[in-house]
Amino acid sequence: MSDQKKILLLPGDGIGPEVVAEARRVLEALQGGDFNIEFSEGLIGGCAVDAHGTPLPDATLEKARAADAVLMGAVGGPKWDTLDRPLRPERGLLRIRAALDLYANLRPVLCFDELAEASTLKPEIVRGLDILIVRELTGGIYFGEPRGVVEEGGQRVGINTERYSESEIERICRSAFEYARVRDRRVCSVDKANVLESSQLWRDTAERVARDYPDCALSHMYVDNAAMQLVRGPGQFDVLVTSNLFGDILSDIGAQLTGSIGMLPSASLNRQGQGLYEPVHGSAPDIAGQGKANPLATILSAAMMLRYSLGRGDLADRVEAAVKRVLANGLRTGDIAGPGEAVLSTAQMSAAVVAALH
Ligand SMILES: NC(=O)C1=CN([C@@H]2O[C@H](COP(=O)(O)OP(=O)(O)OC[C@H]3O[C@@H](n4cnc5c(N)ncnc54)[C@H](O)[C@@H]3O)[C@@H](O)[C@H]2O)C=CC1
Numbered sequence: 624m625s626d627q628k629k630i631l632l633l634p635g636d637g638i639g640p641e642v643v644a645e646a647r648r649v650l651e652a653l654q655g656g657d658f659n660i661e662f663s664e665g666l667i668g669g670c671a672v673d674a675h676g677t678p679l680p681d682a683t684l685e686k687a688r689a690a691d692a693v694l695m696g697a698v699g700g701p702k703w704d705t706l707d708r709p710l711r712p713e714r715g716l717l718r719i720r721a722a723l724d725l726y727a728n729l730r731p732v733l734c735f736d737e738l739a740e741a742s743t744l745k746p747e748i749v750r751g752l753d754i755l756i757v758r759e760l761t762g763g764i765y766f767g768e769p770r771g772v773v774e775e776g777g778q779r780v781g782i783n784t785e786r787y788s789e790s791e792i793e794r795i796c797r798s799a800f801e802y803a804r805v806r807d808r809r810v811c812s813v814d815k816a817n818v819l820e821s822s823q824l825w826r827d828t829a830e831r832v833a834r835d836y837p838d839c840a841l842s843h844m845y846v847d848n849a850a851m852q853l854v855r856g857p858g859q860f861d862v863l864v865t866s867n868l869f870g871d872i873l874s875d876i877g878a879q880l881t882g883s884i885g886m887l888p889s890a891s892l893n894r895q896g897q898g899l900y901e902p903v904h905g906s907a908p909d910i911a912g913q914g915k916a917n918p919l920a921t922i923l924s925a926a927m928m929l930r931y932s933l934g935r936g937d938l939a940d941r942v943e944a945a946v947k948r949v950l951a952n953g954l955r956t957g958d959i960a961g962p963g964e965a966v967l968s969t970a971q972m973s974a975a976v977v978a979a980l981h
């Protein structure tokens with residue numbers, strides 16, 4: 624029986640449309656037999672502001688709710704940087720994450736052996752690197768109230784609020800332990816409990832949740848040390864669980880350990896297993912429209928979508944194996960190419976992945 628899946632594509636801005644088009648090509652190449660996809664498209668970010676005056680039109684949210692999964696590119700860019708905050712493209716992304724309750728953001732920091740030389744770190748440090756960052760995605764300072772810029776004492780004051788409830792912390796910690804159970808059973812909770820009350824609650828809650836997972840080890844680390852340890856000795860980590868802001872920053876560090884931010888995929892999941900999949904990078908205005916973007920982070924995000932939302936781990940394995948083959952054959956986009964190595968365009972890279980699908 625044919626298994627028709629509904630995928631909503633949200634290309635967004637900058638390099639978003641370029642990398643999403645290439646991930647679509649890979650998904651299309653997998654179609655046939657018992658696997659078929661019905662693609663639809665929606666607007667989010669700056670392109671949605673231009674067309675509808677809002678970064679997240681209701682129609683996009685409705686389509687997302689009706690889809691089996693959403694594959695997004697990236698939002699934002701200098702064209703929209705001057706807008707009032709509620710109109711900024713990035714707000715559209717935050718709103719769709721909140722509206723779909725996508726609280727668990729998985730960012731696998733996986734270094735393909737073939738790219739160990741492309742890492743900022745020594746190859747022997749990153750070879751075999753496999754960390755899972757579990758980032759809380761719908762709370763914390765990106766959402767806390769009060770927020771805004773107010774007049775106070777004759778000057779402007781910018782306000783944001785870091786705020787976490789026990790239940791928000793508990794559910795993301797549970798997710799982290801569940802993933803740890805199918806890995807090396809080690810969870811490092813990253814916070815700033817020496818300064819922040821929200822982090823003290825985070826630490827207490829992580830300790831309480833850990834009692835339900837006696838088969839896993841829990842450790843704690845302050846975020847400043849964690850940033851340093853990720854660069855100094857990333858192999859010490861298995862699962863990292865942390866807040867929205869800290870996870871955002873630490874995962875960009877993690878991305879560079881894998882060779883390039885163009886390599887790091889992500890999945891954002893709710894309790895129902897519904898998910899939004901996107902590369903960790905942004906809209907990269909500096910290279911947009913030039914065919915220079917590395918599409919592998921988005922292609923690997925599509926693989927995560929196959930595994931987590933579409934129940935097709937077999938197809939996800941095929942995509943990931945194809946990416947590995949392409950890298951083993953020495954094929955590189957500019958961000959991961961070494962000196963003197965030939966550089967593929969965005970479209971040439973995805974064509975190579977399609978050709979390497981077995
Ligand atoms: N999830 C999202 O939609 C995100 C959106 N943004 C937005 O994107 C815009 C640009 O932000 P930046 O801070 O410059 O971060 P960025 O991730 O877009 O770019 C940082 C650097 O990495 C490079 N890069 C990013 N993706 C690449 C890829 N696939 N292949 C090769 N090189 C790549 C860029 O060329 C740039 O030099 C901003 O408007 C920002 O708010 C930033 C991060 C995430």
Ligand SMILES: CC(C)CC(=O)C(=O)O
Nearest residue numbers: 713714716717765871903
């Ligand atoms: C709008 C930002 C929060 C996006 C971002 O940087 C991210 O999710 O990594």
Ligand SMILES: [Mg+2]
Nearest residue numbers: 871872875903
């Ligand atoms: Mg980020």
